[in-house]
Each structure stands twice: as structure tokens, then as C-alpha cells.
Amino acid sequence: MDTHRTRPAPDGSVGSGRKKSTVLIYLFGALGGLNWGYDTGVISAALVYLRPEFELSSWAEGWIVTGLIIGAVFGAAVGGRLSDTYGRWKILMATAVTFIVAPIGMALAPDPNTLFVFRFIVGLGSGLAAVTLPVYLSEISPARIRGKVTAFYALAIVTGQFIGFIIGLAFAPLESWRWMLGLSVVPSLLFAVGLAFIWETPRWLVKKGREAEALTILHYDRTPQEAERELQEIHIINEAEKAAGAQNLKALLQPWVKPILFVGLGLAILQQIMGINTIIYYAPTTLQNVGFTDQAAIAANLIIGVMNVLAIWLALTYADRWGRRPLLLAGAAGTCLSLAVLALTNLLLPEPDGFGVVGIVTLTCMAVYIFMFQASWGSMVWVMLGEIFPLGVRAAAMGLATTALWFANGVVALGFPPVLEAVGVGWLFAGFSVICCAALVFTYRRVPETKGRSLEEIESTFRNTAGMPVVPNPKRMR
Numbered sequence: 001m002d003t004h005r006t007r008p009a010p011d012g013s014v015g016s017g018r019k020k021s022t023v024l025i026y027l028f029g030a031l032g033g034l035n036w037g038y039d040t041g042v043i044s045a046a047l048v049y050l051r052p053e054f055e056l057s058s059w060a061e062g063w064i065v066t067g068l069i070i071g072a073v074f075g076a077a078v079g080g081r082l083s084d085t086y087g088r089w090k091i092l093m094a095t096a097v098t099f100i101v102a103p104i105g106m107a108l109a110p111d112p113n114t115l116f117v118f119r120f121i122v123g124l125g126s127g128l129a130a131v132t133l134p135v136y137l138s139e140i141s142p143a144r145i146r147g148k149v150t151a152f153y154a155l156a157i158v159t160g161q162f163i164g165f166i167i168g169l170a171f172a173p174l175e176s177w178r179w180m181l182g183l184s185v186v187p188s189l190l191f192a193v194g195l196a197f198i199w200e201t202p203r204w205l206v207k208k209g210r211e212a213e214a215l216t217i218l219h220y221d222r223t224p225q226e227a228e229r230e231l232q233e234i235h236i237i238n239e240a241e242k243a244a245g246a247q248n249l250k251a252l253l254q255p256w257v258k259p260i261l262f263v264g265l266g267l268a269i270l271q272q273i274m275g276i277n278t279i280i281y282y283a284p285t286t287l288q289n290v291g292f293t294d295q296a297a298i299a300a301n302l303i304i305g306v307m308n309v310l311a312i313w314l315a316l317t318y319a320d321r322w323g324r325r326p327l328l329l330a331g332a333a334g335t336c337l338s339l340a341v342l343a344l345t346n347l348l349l350p351e352p353d354g355f356g357v358v359g360i361v362t363l364t365c366m367a368v369y370i371f372m373f374q375a376s377w378g379s380m381v382w383v384m385l386g387e388i389f390p391l392g393v394r395a396a397a398m399g400l401a402t403t404a405l406w407f408a409n410g411v412v413a414l415g416f417p418p419v420l421e422a423v424g425v426g427w428l429f430a431g432f433s434v435i436c437c438a439a440l441v442f443t444y445r446r447v448p449e450t451k452g453r454s455l456e457e458i459e460s461t462f463r464n465t466a467g468m469p470v471v472p473n474p475k476r477m478r
Contacts, residue, residue: 031194032092032129033153034187035099037160038167039068039122041305042184044284045168045298046177053177054112058417067116069410071123072130076406079131080399084207088136089200091128096195098125099188107182122184131402135394138386139201142222142230143454147319150386154379155312160187162305165298172298203394203455206234233456237390252393252400260388260462261397263446268405270439271381274335275432276373277412279304279366289425290346290362300363307367311374323451324380325443331376332440338369339433346426362425377439387450390459 043065051061083091098121105118133153141149164180171179202214211231218227252261278286283304284297292300315327342365345358389397420428450458 027152027194031156031187031191032095032099032133033156034160034163035122035184035191036126036129037157037162038164038184038187039119039126039160039181041161041164041301042168042180043068043164044301045165045172046180048172048284048294048298049175049177050112050115056112058421060112062414062417064112064116064119066410066414067119068123068126069406069413071120071125072127072406073123073403073410075124075127075129076131076399076402077127078399079128079402080395080397082128083132083135084204084395087200087204088132088139089195089198091132092136092198093192093195095125095128095132096188096192098122098128099191100185103182103185103188106184107178109178127402127406130406131395131399134382134386135398136201138383138455139203139394140217142226143452143457145320146387147324147380147383147451148316150383151312151316151319151379154374154382155309155316158305158308158312158374158378162302162309163187165301165305169298169302172295202231203234206231206238211235230454230456233454237456237459252397256463257390257393257397260390261400263448264385264388264397264401265404266442266446267377267381267384268401269408270435270442271377272405272408273412273432274332274373274377274436274439275339275369275412275429276378277409278416278428278432279370283366286366286420286425287359287363289420290359292359303363303367304370307370308374308378311371312379314375315379319380319383320451323449324384325447325449327376327380328443328447329376329440331372331380332436332443334372335369335377336433336436336440338365338372339429339436341365342369343426343428343430343433346424346429384447384450387455387458388448388462390462 047061047065050056050064054060056064079091082094102118102122102125105121106115109115109118134150137150137153138146164184167183168180171177199217200213202217205211205214205217214234215227215231218230222230252258283301284292284294287297287300288294319327342362345361345365385398385401389401416428448461453461
């Protein structure tokens with residue numbers, strides 16, 4: 001890592017200029033989600049024109065969508081270990097490179113196989129970003145605003161999706177899927193430029209024995225007392241994990257770590273099988289199935305995009321006020337209800353009628369679902385995954401959880417077109433409604449509250465619960 005990223009001011013002070021630099025860290029650090037969001041958002045419009053040009057079957061369509069997700073599984077699988085070895089910042093730079101190369105290849109793809117390869121490459125970057133960015137943002141930010149800062153990543157994802165929807169609509173009259181996919185190089189370049197304004201996390205620096213640099217960074221957005229206290233907490237936890245041999249993948253099998261890993265894996269998998277990918281990837285396809293024309297279906301994406309952004313702003317505003325757990329509970333209940341109404345409408349009412357009752361109710365339920373999901377599971381899961389894992393295995397555990405997340409994402413994305421073709425909109429969304437109900441039960445029984453606590457306090461609480469206290473008197477989670 002370049003030394004200028006942790007060098008203190010000549011007088012050792014921490015002034016307002018440095019505060020502004022910290023804000024830039026949060027904004028530019030989250031930009032990695034913009035690429036993932038754009039590529040997942042624009043593909044729904046691109047498919048409308050890819051399908052006839054390449055004469056795609058429903059399975060071939062699913063594979064093109066899933067190319068990104070397969071790449072993301074691989075990226076997530078190796079991202080944790082790489083970020084532990086080389087640092088969060090260097091892995092983010094590697095991510096930026098894949099995000100720049102892949103859009104050019106997608107735009108020039110002469111056939112579905114080539115398109116799949118470059119979708120796979122952009123997926124590698126998405127997987128690395130999904131592992132590294134939530135960890136980076138949670139480790140760099142103070143506890144009092146950590147929920148808001150980490151939710152910036154989710155905001156970047158949905159903003160990218162919204163931009164993808166707009167680009168899809170703009171190029172729909174030209175039927176130009178190449179421009180739709182290729183323009184993702186623009187946010188990729190922004191992300192690469194933004195990396196020049198961010199630095200390494202204090203937690204990773206302490207793990208590498210660079211405590212002086214870590215303390216300098218902690219002063220950037222904390223009072224001197226807060227910085228000293230947090231460095232001491234990081235140091236105590238780090239030494240305890242070294243003594244326990246908790247600095248490798250075997251630590252994931254420790255009895256006190258398993259419950260944390262179960263919660264993380266449960267949140268990651270449920271987030272992806274609650275139906276969100278069917279809305280984001282295949283909204284126009286779903287609306288076409290209830291009678292919308294091609295361009296009307298693509299235009300309706302804008303409504304979904306607006307709901308995405310509004311919901312994340314709600315999460316940004318209230319994540320550190322209401323807490324993660326209440327938002328997850330409300331989101332699971334709301335998504336379950338909206339999908340149940342959507343399913344019943346399509347099962348009980350007459351044949352699809354475009355802008356008639358079935359079409360309007362379908363679009364309304366999809367918009368309500370998006371709002372409830374993104375204000376809770378779409379944003380808070382990323383916040384919690386960046387918070388709950390122990391320091392010594394944080395990147396490795398995040399890698400495992402994110403790999404599971406992308407694998408579940410891929411199963412849903414690949415299976416949706418043929419399942420929709422086989423059972424129809426009604427029964428498909430009835431199944432997703434049941435999964436949302438299961439997410440409600442899981443959250444109520446297993447997910448703790450983490451707002452307002454330092455990462456070290458969260459870890460200490462889990463250790464105390466297992467009879468392995470490290471930091472005296474940690475704040476108790478609900």
C-alpha cells in the first residue's frame with residue numbers, strides 16, 4: 001500500500017479537510033457496487049433484443065444472465081483470502097480492472113458464447129467487490145455511522161440498476177443491446193479514479209503489525225479518545241485470535257464461530273432466494289407475460305428503479321436509528337404480503353390484459369416488493385455481513401457467505417425462465433412468498449441487533465455467549 005494513504009498531516013492535526021477526505025472514502029468506496037448494479041439492471045432490457053438476434057432458448061437466455069453470477073461465485077470464493085493477504089485496497093484495484101475490460105468485450109461480442117465469457121469476467125469483479133467492499137466500509141467507519149456508511153454500497157448497487165434501466169429505455173428505440181452493455185465502462189472508470197482517494201483499513205493494518213498507521217487512520221473520523229480506545233479494542237481482539245489460532249480458515253469451525261457463520265450464511269442465501277433477482281433480471285419478461293408490450297415493459301423498469309433508490313435512502317436514514325433487526329423483520333413481512341397478492345391476482349383473475357387489472361396489480365406488487373426488500377434485506381444484509389464476523393476470519397467468512405449468496409443468485413437466475421414458462425407467474429411468486437415468510441421466522445429467531453456497537457464489541461458479545469470473554473463488559477446485543 002502506498003504510504004501516502006496513511007501519512008498524517010505535518011502538524012499531526014486532524015482538520016476539516018481530512019473529514020472531507022473521509023466522506024470521499026465512503027462515496028468512492030461504495031462505487032464498486034455501481035458496476036454490479038448497472039450490469040444486473042441493464043441486462044433485463046438487453047435480453048428483449050438479444051433474444052431474437054441470437055435466437056435464444058429460455059435456457060440460453062438464463063445462461064447469459066447467469067454468466068455474471070458464475071463469475072461472481074469464483075470471485076467471491078477467492079476474494080476473502082486475497083484481501084486478507086494483500087489488503088482490501090489492492091483487491092479493489094484489481095476489481096476495477098475487470099470492470100473496465102469486460103464491458104468492451106460484451107459490446108463487441110459476435111455470439112452468445114463470447115458474450116457469456118465477458119459476462120463471466122464482469123462477474124469476477126462483482127464477486128471480489130461483494131466480498132471486499134462491505135468489509136472495507138465496515139472496517140473503515142466508526143460505529144455510530146457504520147450502518148449508514150455500509151448501506152452506501154447497497155445504494156450504489158440500486159443506483160447502478162436504475163441507471164441501467166434508463167440506458168435500456170434510452171436505447172430501446174434503436175434495439176441496441178451492445179450500447180446498453182458497453183456503457184458500463186463509464187461507472188468502471190469512475191470507480192478506478194475513486195480508488196485514488198481511499199486508503200487501507202485500520203483493522204487490516206493492525207493484523208499486519210502496522211499499528212501506528214492504523215491509529216493515524218482512526219483519527220481521520222474519530223476523536224483522539226475514540227481512536228485510542230478503538231485501536232486498543234482491535235489490538236486486544238487481534239492478540240486473542242492469534243493466541244487461539246483464529247487467523248485461518250480452520251477458525252470457522254470453532255464452536256463459538258459456527259453460530260455467527262450460520263447467521264451470515266442464512267442472511268446471504270435468503271437475500272437471494274426471496275425473489276429479488278426475478279424482479280431485477282426479468283421484470284420486462286414478467287410484464288410481457290401479463291400483456292405488456294416490449295417498450296412498455298422496459299419503461300416500467302423505471303418505476304422499479306425509483307423504488308430501489310427511495311428504499312435505500314430510507315435504509316441510509318434509519319439504519320443507525322431503528323437498527324438492523326427491525327428493518328429485516330418489516331422487510332420480510334412486507335415482501336411476503338406483496339408477493340402473495342401478486343400470486344393470487346395472477347392465479348384467480350382472468351387472462352393477462354396488459355394495462356388492465358392483472359397488469360396494474362402485477363406492476364404495483366412488484367414496486368411494493370422492491371421497496372420493502374431494498375429498505376431491509378437488500379441493504380441491511382450487506383451491513384450485517386460486514387459487521388458480525390470475527391476480525392481474524394472476517395474476509396474468509398465474508399468470502400464463504402458471499403460465495404453462497406452468488407450461488408443462490410445463480411440458481412434463481414438460471415432457473416427462472418424455464419420455471420416461469422412451466423408454471424406461470426402466479427405459482428412462481430407464491431413460492432417466493434413462502435420463502436419470504438421463512439426469512440421472517442429466521443430473523444426473529446436467529447438474527448441479533450448490532451447497531452451502535454464497535455466491531456470488537458460485537459465479537460466480544462459472541463465470545464461471551466460461548467464462554468470465551470475477551471473484552472470486559474461488552475454491550476449486550478438483543
